[in-house]
Amino acid sequence: MEERNCFRCGRGLPPGSLFYVVHIKVFSGFDGILMEPAEGIDQQLKELLEQTQNLDPKELEKDVYEEITLIVCKSCRDRFVDEIRHPWEGPFRIQKDPNPILH
Numbered sequence: 001m002e003e004r005n006c007f008r009c010g011r012g013l014p015p016g017s018l019f020y021v022v023h024i025k026v027f028s029g030f031d032g033i034l035m036e037p038a039e040g041i042d043q044q045l046k047e048l049l050e051q052t053q054n055l056d057p058k059e060l061e062k063d064v065y066e067e068i069t070l071i072v073c074k075s076c077r078d079r080f081v082d083e084i085r086h087p088w089e090g091p092f093r094i095q096k097d098p099n100p101i102l103h
């Protein structure tokens with residue numbers, strides 16, 4: 001069996017060891033509201049078709065739906081879950097010290 005590596009810290013995860021799978025699905029939401037077409041629907045469709053023809057189909061698909069599977073070790077899993085639940089306490093913490101020490 002192939003040894004896995006933690007996606008985040010790179011630690012080796014030998015067969016039989018504890019690891020976690022993070023499965024992320026990102027897809028475009030729809031709130032039921034369609035914008036009022038400014039021009040005729042035919043014109044809109046034509047423009048949309050022209051736009052999509054210039055794009056890579058893979059890129060286009062990613063705009064709508066993307067699925068990501070990551071394998072992480074226990075400590076990265078704990079940090080990951082913590083950051084998802086408390087994003088405001090994450091690495092981009094607001095500097096509270098009004099007088100940061102400069103060296």
Ligand SMILES: [Zn+2]
Nearest residue numbers: 006009073076
């Ligand atoms: Zn890790």
